[in-house]
Amino acid sequence: MTRPETPDRTRFGLLMVFVMLLTIPALTGGDSFARPRSLATSEILSSPTDLAMVPVLPPAVCTVQAADVPEDGGGLISVTWEVPEDTPGTEFITAFEILRYAPGETPAPVGDVPPTDRAFEDGSAEDGTTYQYIVRSVSPSGFTDSEPSGPAVASAQWFARGRFPVLLVTLFFCTAVLFFVQRAKGGAELFIRKIPGLEAVDDAVGRATEMGRPVLFVPGIETVSEVGTLAALTILGHVARRVATHGTRLLVPVADPIVMTTAQEIVRAAYAEAGQLDAYDPGSVAYLTYDQFGYTAGVDGIMVRERPEAVFLLGTFYAESLILAETGHAIGAIQIAGTKETSQLPFFVAACDYTLIGEELFAASSYLSREPVMLGSLKGQDLTKMTIVYVIVLGFVVGTVGALFFPGGNSFFSRAFDALYSWFG
Amino acid sequence: MKRTVPLLITFLTGFFLIVSFFVPHEPFGQLEQRLLVWFAIVSGFAMLLGVDSLFRAHLKRIIRAREGRWHSLALLLSLVVTLAVGIIGFAKFGSPFHMQSPFMFVYTYGIIPLQATMFALLAFYIASASYRAFRARNTVATLLLVSAVIVMLGRVPIGAAISQFFPVAQEWIMDVPQLAAKRGIQIGAALGAVSMSLRILLGIERSYLS
Amino acid sequence: MAEGRRRGFWEVMNNIDRRIIFVVLAVCVTIPLIVSTGGEIKPTAPVIRAHASVEALETGDYMMISIDFDATSAPELMPMLRAVLRQAFEKDVKIIMLGHIAIGLPLGHMALEQIAAEYDKEYGVDYVDLGYRPGYIAVIIAMGREIEDIFASDYQGTPLREMPVTENIHSYDDIDLLFGFEHGAVIDYWVRYTQARFDQRMTFGTTAVMAPDAYPYLQSGQIEGLVGGLKGAAEYETLVGHPGLGTRGMPAQQWAHLLVIGFIVLGNLGHYFTRKSGKRAT
Numbered sequence A: 001m002t003r004p005e006t007p008d009r010t011r012f013g014l015l016m017v018f019v020m021l022l023t024i025p026a027l028t029g030g031d032s033f034a035r036p037r038s039l040a041t042s043e044i045l046s047s048p049t050d051l052a053m054v055p056v057l058p059p060a061v062c063t064v065q066a067a068d069v070p071e072d073g074g075g076l077i078s079v080t081w082e083v084p085e086d087t088p089g090t091e092f093i094t095a096f097e098i099l100r101y102a103p104g105e106t107p108a109p110v111g112d113v114p115p116t117d118r119a120f121e122d123g124s125a126e127d128g129t130t131y132q133y134i135v136r137s138v139s140p141s142g143f144t145d146s147e148p149s150g151p152a153v154a155s156a157q158w159f160a161r162g163r164f165p166v167l168l169v170t171l172f173f174c175t176a177v178l179f180f181v182q183r184a185k186g187g188a189e190l191f192i193r194k195i196p197g198l199e200a201v202d203d204a205v206g207r208a209t210e211m212g213r214p215v216l217f218v219p220g221i222e223t224v225s226e227v228g229t230l231a232a233l234t235i236l237g238h239v240a241r242r243v244a245t246h247g248t249r250l251l252v253p254v255a256d257p258i259v260m261t262t263a264q265e266i267v268r269a270a271y272a273e274a275g276q277l278d279a280y281d282p283g284s285v286a287y288l289t290y291d292q293f294g295y296t297a298g299v300d301g302i303m304v305r306e307r308p309e310a311v312f313l314l315g316t317f318y319a320e321s322l323i324l325a326e327t328g329h330a331i332g333a334i335q336i337a338g339t340k341e342t343s344q345l346p347f348f349v350a351a352c353d354y355t356l357i358g359e360e361l362f363a364a365s366s367y368l369s370r371e372p373v374m375l376g377s378l379k380g381q382d383l384t385k386m387t388i389v390y391v392i393v394l395g396f397v398v399g400t401v402g403a404l405f406f407p408g409g410n411s412f413f414s415r416a417f418d419a420l421y422s423w424f425g
Numbered sequence B: 001m002k003r004t005v006p007l008l009i010t011f012l013t014g015f016f017l018i019v020s021f022f023v024p025h026e027p028f029g030q031l032e033q034r035l036l037v038w039f040a041i042v043s044g045f046a047m048l049l050g051v052d053s054l055f056r057a058h059l060k061r062i063i064r065a066r067e068g069r070w071h072s073l074a075l076l077l078s079l080v081v082t083l084a085v086g087i088i089g090f091a092k093f094g095s096p097f098h099m100q101s102p103f104m105f106v107y108t109y110g111i112i113p114l115q116a117t118m119f120a121l122l123a124f125y126i127a128s129a130s131y132r133a134f135r136a137r138n139t140v141a142t143l144l145l146v147s148a149v150i151v152m153l154g155r156v157p158i159g160a161a162i163s164q165f166f167p168v169a170q171e172w173i174m175d176v177p178q179l180a181a182k183r184g185i186q187i188g189a190a191l192g193a194v195s196m197s198l199r200i201l202l203g204i205e206r207s208y209l210s
Numbered sequence C: 001m002a003e004g005r006r007r008g009f010w011e012v013m014n015n016i017d018r019r020i021i022f023v024v025l026a027v028c029v030t031i032p033l034i035v036s037t038g039g040e041i042k043p044t045a046p047v048i049r050a051h052a053s054v055e056a057l058e059t060g061d062y063m064m065i066s067i068d069f070d071a072t073s074a075p076e077l078m079p080m081l082r083a084v085l086r087q088a089f090e091k092d093v094k095i096i097m098l099g100h101i102a103i104g105l106p107l108g109h110m111a112l113e114q115i116a117a118e119y120d121k122e123y124g125v126d127y128v129d130l131g132y133r134p135g136y137i138a139v140i141i142a143m144g145r146e147i148e149d150i151f152a153s154d155y156q157g158t159p160l161r162e163m164p165v166t167e168n169i170h171s172y173d174d175i176d177l178l179f180g181f182e183h184g185a186v187i188d189y190w191v192r193y194t195q196a197r198f199d200q201r202m203t204f205g206t207t208a209v210m211a212p213d214a215y216p217y218l219q220s221g222q223i224e225g226l227v228g229g230l231k232g233a234a235e236y237e238t239l240v241g242h243p244g245l246g247t248r249g250m251p252a253q254q255w256a257h258l259l260v261i262g263f264i265v266l267g268n269l270g271h272y273f274t275r276k277s278g279k280r281a282t
Helices: A005-028 A161-185 A196-211 A227-246 A257-273 A292-306 A321-330 A345-351 A359-369 A372-405 A412-424 B004-022 B031-063 B069-093 B102-133 B139-154 B157-162 B165-175 B177-201 C002-014 C018-035 C045-055 C071-090 C105-118 C136-142 C186-198 C211-219 C229-240 C245-281
Strands: A062-068 A077-082 A095-101 A108-113 A119-122 A130-139 A142-145 A215-218 A250-254 A285-287 A310-314 A334-339 A354-357 C062-068 C094-099 C127-132 C177-182 C202-206 C226-228
Touching: A062 A130, A077 A130, A095 A119, A108 A119, A119 A130, A161 A372, A161 B004, A161 B177, A196 A215, A196 A227, A196 A310, A196 A334, A196 A354, A196 A359, A215 A227, A215 A292, A227 A250, A227 A257, A227 A310, A227 A334, A227 A359, A227 B177, A250 A257, A250 A292, A257 A285, A257 B031, A285 B031, A292 A321, A292 B102, A310 A321, A321 A334, A321 A345, A321 B102, A334 A345, A334 A359, A345 A354, A345 B102, A354 A359, A359 A372, A359 B177, A372 A412, A372 B177, B004 B031, B004 B177, B031 B069, B031 C136, B069 B102, B102 C018, B102 C071, B102 C105, B102 C245, B139 B157, B139 B165, B139 C245, B157 B165, B157 C245, B165 B177, B165 C211, B177 C211, C002 C245, C018 C245, C045 C071, C045 C177, C045 C202, C045 C226, C045 C229, C062 C071, C062 C105, C062 C186, C071 C094, C071 C105, C071 C177, C071 C202, C071 C229, C071 C245, C094 C105, C105 C127, C136 C186, C177 C186, C186 C202, C186 C211, C202 C211, C202 C229, C211 C226, C226 C229, C229 C245
Parallel strands: A215 A250, A215 A310, A250 A285, A310 A334, A334 A354, C062 C094, C062 C177, C094 C127, C177 C202, C202 C226
Antiparallel strands: A062 A077, A077 A119, A095 A108, A095 A130, A130 A142
């Protein structure tokens, strides 16, 4: 059914009037509408007095220490100092200037900081060179230098020791995944629970085919560097294969140009795989806009005009989630949504027929493909999750027992809890 | 070959990025930052692809006089006009975002109200969706319904006027059960994301490569 | 007959047309916005903590403000931004503004200029707007080493080293507090990179929808305070002692909440009686 042209033209006319109203003053009177910026001035010098009232030179700072910044890529030395309390002239300090020298050199400034700071990081140090630092207290009446710090040498480290627990967990996780992948390759039976949202994917495409209406796939508003978008694109491949086999129309509006090219390739390959390359329409994957609500308006428009029977809202969504899902509900489409954004999940649960919660979205490609290797990676993930759950329960039991039965903080339980906390914290 | 090269690039990039997280020494230390800058540059050029696709699709619709051509014309005109005022702002004031730039006029009186209007729809949709969704169909749904009412009352002054219970209970619901569920989902989703990343790095997951 | 009429009524309540809900909601929000001036607001703990984090700053300290929202979230986030700016300028704290959403940054700039004028502050001396650079993760990480590497100049092209406010600013080490105004995922990147890697003190104002996402960070102590939604804005305005649009918006929000609760109750009654009479009929 085609829509009458007259209202469309009227809307266009109204829009043009609006655009003209907006742009003519913008182009002609640009200078007149903006509020002039404040011309007020304030004191640049932060000292509370003027020069005449500063009686003495500022005091020298003490305990100047310099050390290599640990676990860095080199070229950094941290300098710390203390300001003697209750010494006359402290209140007149306007800045600390940091001077550096290598053996045989004269001290030269490398930076300055406000009077409230007690530390400075020298980012211009050369690795392997021994430096000493002097902190200069500056006031309007002059300056006083501190005693030089001890020698410090900047160096780069090959391993960030603070990240050792992360490395250990990463290795455990990778080992678990690879172990189960190998087991799956060896023919082991792996049980995966039923995920209703994924079971419904084929039914939704089938229903759209029966009704002769299109399938709308929205892969979120983020780019491909978001793993949620990648997960959505893997499901798009599956949906596109089904669509190509059934001969249903597919619409994929996207908000990111890189997602557009990736999705175009995926859909084209799916049609080729189904032997329906002739039926592939390059315009089915279309870029709308990068702007969040411009995109939302565009997708809503497509929903209302094209009346898709099946709507997939998979990937990364923010505030637009409910606007899209409610419009989909209003047109009576069967809706399958999924995201890892916890703040948007309630909206999808309220307005969609099926919702993939967090990890279910990432499990989708493994679940749909049913390839043993892919399912193996899911089992590895589950093992890691169970281990984390055990550690959380262990921490809870040890911490609670320590706090309830051995108060004082020096029992085995308290120490064990502190060790766990500091290790994972 | 068509698949092997991208898979190799993915594996090597991912591997070196993971290494750079644990090794601060050069050449690994600054690798992540450098790659992110490359990504930003590639994204910038990819934007041209998007604009090209948009322009072609709508131009085709106008030339072939297809249904919706007036909408397409409006879209293209808006695109060109916004671009033009942006360039004028840049040429005249050094930045389109300068307070006196004509782009700021379009921004203040065009883009802001349009964006705000779209977002404002959310208020209406939240009302209709919660009316539909919060039904005491079973025990769990009833719990959800009661929590929702407590949070809604606790978030507005009238809740405290009725009883101090509402703001206190609201804060407890947000701090304890809400947070517990959220953390559970987040831990699961994070592990799922890591697992998926691992599948991609190892070349087990290839469907995104078509 | 009467039984049938009653059943018909509850069936209608069970399936109220969404257009009716829309119209009633529009009326309930619009009228309080026009006629009401706000009521008594009692600040909650997360907002009190956010306020205290700014209050802990001393004269001459630096606060970095990140505008990570656009016009869509302006009604919620602009009132809190204005309140925070007022508190900061009152304490003579220096402001460094930047943003990760290009199309939203002008909103922040407008508020900055407006509040700076109220407190007689001078651009380049007391505050600066660095503008926008693409690629937020890269920007956030790079500023940990040298801000000038990313923002060599402010939004007008004035070099950072030529302005008194930024001449000594190099990295997060020189920033005493980061206050981000967020409507999306950028908050995660701030916490993940700036807090975790550089141990930066930070506080956030978020939209009501995003606030639950930020609660884990607040509870773990990674962020110092949290101002959530219009209610948070109203509470912050109360703490600053300058009621503004946040406070004025509260009655509208209150009526909207009550209306939604009313519709939920009606829907449930409709659901209950329709089901009951349906059972009786069978």
